[in-house]
Amino acid sequence: MRSFVIGGAGFIGSHLIDLLVERGPVTAYDNMTVGKREFLGHHLDTGRVTLVQADALDLPALTAAMAGHDVVFHLAANPEARWGLERTRLDLEQGTICTYNALEAARLNGVPKFVFSSSGTVYGNVAEPCGEDDLGKLPISLYGASKFAGEAMLSAYVECFGLEGFICRFGNVVGPRGTHGAILDFCKKLKAHPAYLDVLGDGRQAKPYLHVTDCAAGLCYVLDHATGEKPAIFNLAPPDATTVKRIAELCVAASPSPGARIEYGGGSQGWPGDVPKSLVKPDKLAALGFRVRHTSDEAVRISVSEVAREVFTAA
Numbered sequence: 001m002r003s004f005v006i007g008g009a010g011f012i013g014s015h016l017i018d019l020l021v022e023r024g025p026v027t028a029y030d031n032m033t034v035g036k037r038e039f040l041g042h043h044l045d046t047g048r049v050t051l052v053q054a055d056a057l058d059l060p061a062l063t064a065a066m067a068g069h070d071v072v073f074h075l076a077a078n079p080e081a082r083w084g085l086e087r088t089r090l091d092l093e094q095g096t097i098c099t100y101n102a103l104e105a106a107r108l109n110g111v112p113k114f115v116f117s118s119s120g121t122v123y124g125n126v127a128e129p130c131g132e133d134d135l136g137k138l139p140i141s142l143y144g145a146s147k148f149a150g151e152a153m154l155s156a157y158v159e160c161f162g163l164e165g166f167i168c169r170f171g172n173v174v175g176p177r178g179t180h181g182a183i184l185d186f187c188k189k190l191k192a193h194p195a196y197l198d199v200l201g202d203g204r205q206a207k208p209y210l211h212v213t214d215c216a217a218g219l220c221y222v223l224d225h226a227t228g229e230k231p232a233i234f235n236l237a238p239p240d241a242t243t244v245k246r247i248a249e250l251c252v253a254a255s256p257s258p259g260a261r262i263e264y265g266g267g268s269q270g271w272p273g274d275v276p277k278s279l280v281k282p283d284k285l286a287a288l289g290f291r292v293r294h295t296s297d298e299a300v301r302i303s304v305s306e307v308a309r310e311v312f313t314a315a
């Protein structure tokens, strides 16, 4: 199987490639705005992975690089939902247009399979656990809107051009080689200002956290096992949720200054567009035979020590 991973030098992409190299050659296509060569270094040295540094907004370059592959994993996106508040075109370009380009390049090349990394943000501001069909509310962030648009576009390509499409709606993904997210933010803040940690919101925001190794394994499982649905749609997250307060406390405890005080900004949301409480039902993927190895609390606990090691031991 020849795999093409858009955003392959990023956080989730590089962990996915750790698994895909066992199946055949892999091309990582990445503009390296966030991605790092070192995340793939071990595979680049063996020649099992080819890194193409180019932009998914460049449709001719993307189409040329994608020729001859059997499956596309589309993982490129705006990495931080809240950045859309300052740059309102960001999610349109890095989300919606890049997803169109990825689908169009797959169509032009006749690549038969396409896996899209979506997010639980498509469910909007709903505190009750959401199954895949619970789309009664619309997204509340520009990031969520771009994922929603991407899902719709994939569905149209599946119907109109016979592509086999797979959509995975991730929880918040955590683990080593992170490029963004609360754990990395908190550890970096504590490194810069060891005496205190300021936290957006009241700390009671609670979301399902998915360890990146479970995310990569789930993507491969869906590709291997989902059949018949056009497109196949799965929540990929644990059923529980972890509070921001708990994450902040664990980061402080793992830092060189375990006595640091935590200061909460207040308000139920971290920022406008942030869904304060979310839960997803992983039952459909479980029925297909896949369960994540780590609960949300476990994924957070493991990731805090992994990320703390990366941040506090770095020069």
Ligand SMILES: NC(=O)c1ccc[n+]([C@@H]2O[C@H](COP(=O)([O-])OP(=O)(O)OC[C@H]3O[C@@H](n4cnc5c(N)ncnc54)[C@H](O)[C@@H]3O)[C@@H](O)[C@H]2O)c1
Residues within 6 Å of the ligand: 006, 007, 008, 009, 010, 011, 012, 013, 029, 030, 031, 032, 033, 034, 035, 036, 054, 055, 056, 057, 074, 075, 076, 077, 078, 079, 094, 098, 117, 118, 119, 120, 170, 171, 172, 173, 174, 178, 179, 181
């Ligand atoms: N990390 C999470 O918690 C999470 C949750 C839900 C969904 N997702 C989705 O999973 C995917 C991967 O997320 P991640 O956490 O690995 O992010 P990431 O930022 O680490 O990886 C994305 C990669 O895409 C690259 N990229 C961005 N724009 C590009 C462009 N125009 N052309 C080429 N490359 C480009 C970046 O350089 C980066 O290496 C994204 O689509 C994201 O929206 C992530």
